[in-house]
Each structure stands twice: as structure tokens, then as C-alpha cells.
Amino acid sequence: MAEAMPRTRVGKRPTVRQVAERAGVSHQTVSRFLRGDPGMKPATIERLREAVDALGYRVDQTARSLRTGRSGVLTAMLPSPVTAFPTPVLAAAAEVAHDHGYFMEVAVVAGGSRERAERAAELLESGRSEGVLFLGDLPDGGVPSSRDRGAFVLFGDFDDQLRGVGQLADASPVAEAIAHLAGLGHRRFLHLAGPQQWASARARRAVFLETIERLGPDYPGLTSAGVVPGTWSADSGYDGVAQLPADVDFTAVIAANDLVAMGAVRALGERGLSVPGDVSIVGWDDQEMGRYSTPSLSTVVVDREAQGRVAMQRLVALVRGEKAADSGAQINRLVWRESAGAAPARGR
Amino acid sequence: MAEAMPRTRVGKRPTVRQVAERAGVSHQTVSRFLRGDPGMKPATIERLREAVDALGYRVDQTARSLRTGRSGVLTAMLPSPVTAFPTPVLAAAAEVAHDHGYFMEVAVVAGGSRERAERAAELLESGRSEGVLFLGDLPDGGVPSSRDRGAFVLFGDFDDQLRGVGQLADASPVAEAIAHLAGLGHRRFLHLAGPQQWASARARRAVFLETIERLGPDYPGLTSAGVVPGTWSADSGYDGVAQLPADVDFTAVIAANDLVAMGAVRALGERGLSVPGDVSIVGWDDQEMGRYSTPSLSTVVVDREAQGRVAMQRLVALVRGEKAADSGAQINRLVWRESAGAAPARGR
DNA sequence: CTGTTAGCGCTTTCAT
DNA sequence: ATGAAAGCGCTAACAG
Numbered sequence: 001m002a003e004a005m006p007r008t009r010v011g012k013r014p015t016v017r018q019v020a021e022r023a024g025v026s027h028q029t030v031s032r033f034l035r036g037d038p039g040m041k042p043a044t045i046e047r048l049r050e051a052v053d054a055l056g057y058r059v060d061q062t063a064r065s066l067r068t069g070r071s072g073v074l075t076a077m078l079p080s081p082v083t084a085f086p087t088p089v090l091a092a093a094a095e096v097a098h099d100h101g102y103f104m105e106v107a108v109v110a111g112g113s114r115e116r117a118e119r120a121a122e123l124l125e126s127g128r129s130e131g132v133l134f135l136g137d138l139p140d141g142g143v144p145s146s147r148d149r150g151a152f153v154l155f156g157d158f159d160d161q162l163r164g165v166g167q168l169a170d171a172s173p174v175a176e177a178i179a180h181l182a183g184l185g186h187r188r189f190l191h192l193a194g195p196q197q198w199a200s201a202r203a204r205r206a207v208f209l210e211t212i213e214r215l216g217p218d219y220p221g222l223t224s225a226g227v228v229p230g231t232w233s234a235d236s237g238y239d240g241v242a243q244l245p246a247d248v249d250f251t252a253v254i255a256a257n258d259l260v261a262m263g264a265v266r267a268l269g270e271r272g273l274s275v276p277g278d279v280s281i282v283g284w285d286d287q288e289m290g291r292y293s294t295p296s297l298s299t300v301v302v303d304r305e306a307q308g309r310v311a312m313q314r315l316v317a318l319v320r321g322e323k324a325a326d327s328g329a330q331i332n333r334l335v336w337r338e339s340a341g342a343a344p345a346r347g348r
Numbered sequence: 349m350a351e352a353m354p355r356t357r358v359g360k361r362p363t364v365r366q367v368a369e370r371a372g373v374s375h376q377t378v379s380r381f382l383r384g385d386p387g388m389k390p391a392t393i394e395r396l397r398e399a400v401d402a403l404g405y406r407v408d409q410t411a412r413s414l415r416t417g418r419s420g421v422l423t424a425m426l427p428s429p430v431t432a433f434p435t436p437v438l439a440a441a442a443e444v445a446h447d448h449g450y451f452m453e454v455a456v457v458a459g460g461s462r463e464r465a466e467r468a469a470e471l472l473e474s475g476r477s478e479g480v481l482f483l484g485d486l487p488d489g490g491v492p493s494s495r496d497r498g499a500f501v502l503f504g505d506f507d508d509q510l511r512g513v514g515q516l517a518d519a520s521p522v523a524e525a526i527a528h529l530a531g532l533g534h535r536r537f538l539h540l541a542g543p544q545q546w547a548s549a550r551a552r553r554a555v556f557l558e559t560i561e562r563l564g565p566d567y568p569g570l571t572s573a574g575v576v577p578g579t580w581s582a583d584s585g586y587d588g589v590a591q592l593p594a595d596v597d598f599t600a601v602i603a604a605n606d607l608v609a610m611g612a613v614r615a616l617g618e619r620g621l622s623v624p625g626d627v628s629i630v631g632w633d634d635q636e637m638g639r640y641s642t643p644s645l646s647t648v649v650v651d652r653e654a655q656g657r658v659a660m661q662r663l664v665a666l667v668r669g670e671k672a673a674d675s676g677a678q679i680n681r682l683v684w685r686e687s688a689g690a691a692p693a694r695g696r
Numbered sequence: 697c698t699g700t701t702a703g704c705g706c707t708t709t710c711a712t
Numbered sequence: 713a714t715g716a717a718a719g720c721g722c723t724a725a726c727a728g
Contacts, residue, residue, distance in 0.1 A: 016723095026698065027721095028724095040698090058474050059722080060474065060475050060721050060722070061475055062474075062721080063414050063704095063722040063723090066408075066706090066720090066723095067721080068723070080436075083434060083436065087430050087431060087432060088428075088431065091428040091429075094457075105455065106438075108438045110442070125406045126410075234636050234640045237640075238640060259636055259637055266641075288581065289582060289606070289635060291582060292582045292585075292586060292610045293610060294614060363706085374715045375715095376707085376708095379706065382707095383707085392713085392714085408705055411704070412706055413720095414705080414720050415705080415707045415719085
């Protein structure tokens, strides 16, 4: 029962030497062939191609890595208590990695940012990975900057939705939304903020406050009705509104994301406030469901592919010791749907 | 400018020999220590622990893999044109892998099932991974059963939502939903089916038809108003209903998932039909937004953690040549919310 | 343009 | 309970 299985390696894979023998060359020449060495006699190449095919030979990546000291692997690291992750981000990143000759693996790490930093160090120092891309909230105590073994770490300046954080401008759609709504007559804005350990949540909150301040002179009466702390969940949006004191007055809500917005819409309804009749609301993410809900949600469309691409380009550049090209791609775009409209007539 | 970076290995990592020297033992003994060999003198152990700590030594996984022939890596493979993937599934799988001493990597592969099968073979045969877990729709032409190099492949009998497919019973909530709704007076059921290359979509469709048939005798007049082919998207649900001929008569809809359900709700509304006043509808997935939408969606709650766990347990068992324990966990649970209710009074 | 010689860092016999 | 020798499959150097 507990007899250890023999673990018989059924069909040992062929090695360079076997290929060499079959092609009538030295194993070294095979190696050259495998790496696509430019200067080789066409005849030799042909014989080698034949031998490789016939034997079904594949390079042993482990052996190659041992010798070269490079694993050819880059890691995207996800925090685990995130319910869903947009695969377009990952797919785009993987594609970029692939184009540069790397294999991208994803590590899903449960626990806090400490655990992730730890795992990253482990991956790097054990030689499994050459670089780590931190997705999600930032590791608290910074990032292990272990440069040993040629390993690099791209500091996690990409956020949950992979919002770039370097440029605070990335939360600019919040400013845009406020300006637009102010133009429609709205004056009192509420912000349902996301979890502040996430850089994107912080950015949105900051832009919210700053914009209200900045636009004040242009729109007399423009004020913040408050910033309600919360999470990324629909519950949070619902509770945030439901637990608001009765005298809080507002006609526009900037929600941390679409889920929060959806929760808020329901809570508003239960308070007898209709959207967009009494209150306008804007989310973030362009979740598919929000396009068909009633009301459909005004939101910020995020270019997930671009996020993944940009992030991975930076990591690849870093690992190679090059300088990352600063692609100024426009990643976020505000779209207006049913959940936002003109401010209600004055006087309640 | 274009000067190739020297790629100086800044701080070459210490090896077993350095540790051995410092601890005054042979490199061999270090190896034993690393693998936790039981029979060792406590004093030696202590000296080794000290040396390892002091030098900041970490095992070189690449070298170890080369020698042992086992990479210690298992791969979860995701198809790429899937907008979002529930991380709980991945997290649970990763945890199980970890508990068994494996590292789980995720590979996001763009393209069709052919590309994924190809990539799997590559991973296995190159020795990077010891086993692959196919998530998402099934590779068309079966799976590469390469047993070389001790590699195994868990055939992808897990679906998009990781619905186990072996037991068709897994779509049983559909049967349950129909029975419940029939009890509430519904007689004409419409099915908005998911993409049929996904096993779970096929299963739901099959159970739908089979249940209507089976329950016919108990509920006179019970019939299918049709099965509308579609995808997993909200668009699909919307179009499916919007393009229905005017004379199609039904009071209950079984949707492929929540997105489809949400799209359908809107299309119904535009046809002048209210949910659940005129039509009841049930989705699948328990998407967070559906809990707060108006109407909130009746749906099937899926235990994502259980799915990930079960899947990985099977893979680990397979790789080790053991037999997988058939955990009969209850994974799906129907919940009733606002979108479903009694059938409207007869006679339209 | 191709072959020979070493050796990456570790673990696995086999001694002692 | 520990040490010595050998080699996993590959590529980097240096010859030829």
C-alpha cells in the first residue's frame, strides 16, 4: 500500500549527443544549431533538423538554465484574496514576455504583501525566475531588491486594475467626470473610496478631493459631501450609502469601481432616490454586467491589454538592464451611460 | 549606447561547498541537511543551520532539478480570450500544490486549444513542469499523453467555471431550478445556452432538455420554448432575447450564466416584459454585481475554492501515480433572488 | 565552420 | 553518521 512507486522514467528523452550521433556531428554543433547560430553550413543544418525531428528531441530547459544561469522565466505575482483577475492583462503581459524570448509564469500568493515579497525573493534567489512583476497592492515594506544572480525586481507600481501609479494623472477620469457632472448642474459630490492600501484607490481619492478644490472657483457651491471609506466590493457601496446620516446631501457619486457603484445604486433606491433622476453615479472598470444593468453604469473603460503590455515591457527592459520606453498610451476612457445625467431641479 | 551590458553576476550566490566549508563538513552532508535527512548528529545540524543563515544560502532549484529530474512544478493552464478568471480557484489549487511540495505556475496561453496542447507538451517535455491542469474549454483533439520524463497530463475534465464534467450531475441545479419554477406555475421554459465547446455549457443544455422531458408527466403543459445558442457574454443574452420571434411564448428563462441573464433582463424590459412579473430568470455563477442589480439575480453559487482544490488534488495524485480520492463535495448551490417568482396569471 | 575539453550546483551510489 | 567520486544535459571557451 505505502510501497514507494518505482518512478520508472518510462521513455528517457533523447539528448544532444544522440542527435549529434544521428546527424554525424559533435554534440557541440547540435548546441549551436539549437541556439540558431548564424554561421553554419546549410547541409549541416538540414541534417540536424532531420535528426531533431526524427528523435522528437526537445531542449532540456533545466540543463540549459543551469549552464547559462538564466531561467528565461519572468513571474507575474498576484495577491490571492482578489476574487477575479482580468486575464487580458495577463495575456498581454505573457505575449510581450514571449516575444522577448521569456516564458511568463503567474504566481498566486495567498496572504499579505509580506508573503508575496518573501515568495518573490525565493523565486529570484532560487533561480527559478529572473524577474517579478508585482500586480495588486504594493508590498508594505518595499520590495526585496535582490540583485544577486542577475535577478531584478520591478517595483510594484502597478495596481489592482494595474493602474499605473507613477503618474497620478491616471486617476484623471475622476477629474473629468466631476467636471462633466458639474457642467450638468451637480454641486455636491460624494466619493465612495476604495481600500487605501491600493495605490489606485488612493489616487482616485486624491484626485477627487483635489478636483473639487480646483474646480470650486468655476462652479459656485461645488463641494465634497464627504469621502466614505470602503473596499472594492458591492457590499461596501451598499453599506456606504445605507449608513449615511439622513442629512448628507449630494446629487453625484464617484464610486471606487462598478461593484461599489452597483451597491450604491441599490441602497439609494431603498432610500427612495432614483438613479439618475435624483443622483448620478460613476463607477470604474467597465464591468460587462454594468453595461446591461438598469440603470447601465457610467464608468471608466480600462485598456487591460495596454496595462499588461506596458508592465511587462518595463520588466523585460529592467531585467535586461535597458531603459524602459515610456509609452504614453491612453489607458483610461470615461463612458457615459444611464447612471449619470443632469442634476435634479434645485430645492429639496 | 548599444554596448552590451557586461551582465556581471553581482553577488554570486553561495553554493553547497561554501556552506560545507564554513560548517566544516563535506558538501554532501550539506545536501543531506537540505533535504531534511533524519539521521544526523544534532551538533552537525546546528552548525549547518548557522552556516546557511550566515551565508544567506538558498538551494539552486535549477541544479537540483537537473539532478533529480523533477522540477517540482505543476502548471495550471488558462485559455486567454477569457475576460476574467476567478482567482479563488487558482489560489486554492496553488495552496494544495504547495501543501504537497509543488510550486504551481499559471500559464496563460492565447490561441485555441491546439496552442494550449502544444504548450503543455512543451512544458512537459522540456522538463519545466511535471504536470498540467487544463482549465477552460477542452483541447479539441484530446490531450498529449506524453508520459516521457515522468510527465503526466491531467485531462481537462474541468470546465470554464471549473465545473467538473465527469459527473453530468453537476449541472443538476438546472434541474432543480426548473422543478422549483414549475412548482410556481411556470410551464414554458427558454434556455439561453452557452458556447457548446465548453463542457459545462453542454451539460447545462443537456440537463435542461432532459429535465423538461422528465418532468413533463408531473406538470401538464411543461415544454421547452426553445434553446437559443449563444456565448457567455451579456451581449449574447441580450441578442438572444431581442431577436426572438414575437410569437415565442415563455415565462421562465434558464440562462447560461449571470451575464447572459443580465443581458436578457434588459432585452425583456425593452420588450415590455418585467422580471420577475412576467418572466422569471435564473443565471449561474453568483457574480457579485448580480446580488445588487435590480432585479437581483437568482443564480447558482459555485464553490470556487472547492473546484480548485479538487482539481489540483487530482493532478497531484496523477503525477505521483496514486489514485485520486473522489471527494464528493457539493460544489453548486441554487439561490433564489428577485429575478424569479411565481408565474404570471394565465391567458395572454 | 566544427570538435574537444570543462564544468554549472546539486544529488545519488558506494565506501568508510 | 559522514565523505568521495560520478554525472544529470547543456553551453562557453578555446582550438583546429
